[in-house]
Every structure is written in C-alpha cells, then in structure tokens.
Amino acid sequence: MAFDKTKGYNKEAEMLKVLGHPIRLKIVAGLCTQECNVKHIWECLGLPQATVSQHLALLKNKGIIEGTRDGVEVHYAVVSPFVRRLIEILHDEP
Secondary structure, three states: OOOOOOOOOHHHHHHHHHHOOHHHHHHHHHHHHOOEEHHHHHHHHOOOHHHHHHHHHHHHHOOOEEEEEEOOEEEEEEOOHHHHHHHHHHHHOO
16 A cells, blocks of 8 residues: 555544544444444443433544434434444454
8 A cells, every 4th residue: 555645634533533532432333333322322331321422422523423313312323434444443453
C-alpha cells in the first residue's frame, strides 16, 4: 500500500478519539453484532442510563452509529464501515 501524503486523515482521527474511551468501544463492539436500544445497552454494561445516552450521543454525532425509531424505542446500530473494520481487527487480536 502506497502512502497518500495528500490525505488529511482528519475524519479518521476524530473517530479514533471517540473510540478511545473504553465504554464507547464496548458499546460499538456490541452494536456491531446486534442492534440495541438504550435500556438493553445500559443493562448489559451495568451503567446508568444517562451515562450510556451521553456516549451514544457522541457516537451518533460523529457518524459512527445511527438510531432507528420503533414506536417509543430507538434501536442503535453501527453505520460506519471504517469503525466496523476496526472492531473486526480488535476482535482478531490475541
């Protein structure tokens, strides 16, 4: 692979900063395998709903996840192919 000196890598760097928090990384890894609502996420992680909501908002603002409304619930899923590839790489590491 040749190095592209014209590429800025700004978007990728921002995504990596967001994923640098262990809670957000756990959320994204889980959402790569299954869409979930906020309640399911905070129950799985054992964290307060407000904490999970803050992390989800940051992930959504960076274009890593999107929410789909189903009645009163919002189901979240990872929509960034870049982030999906990163999670796959992390799962492959020993």
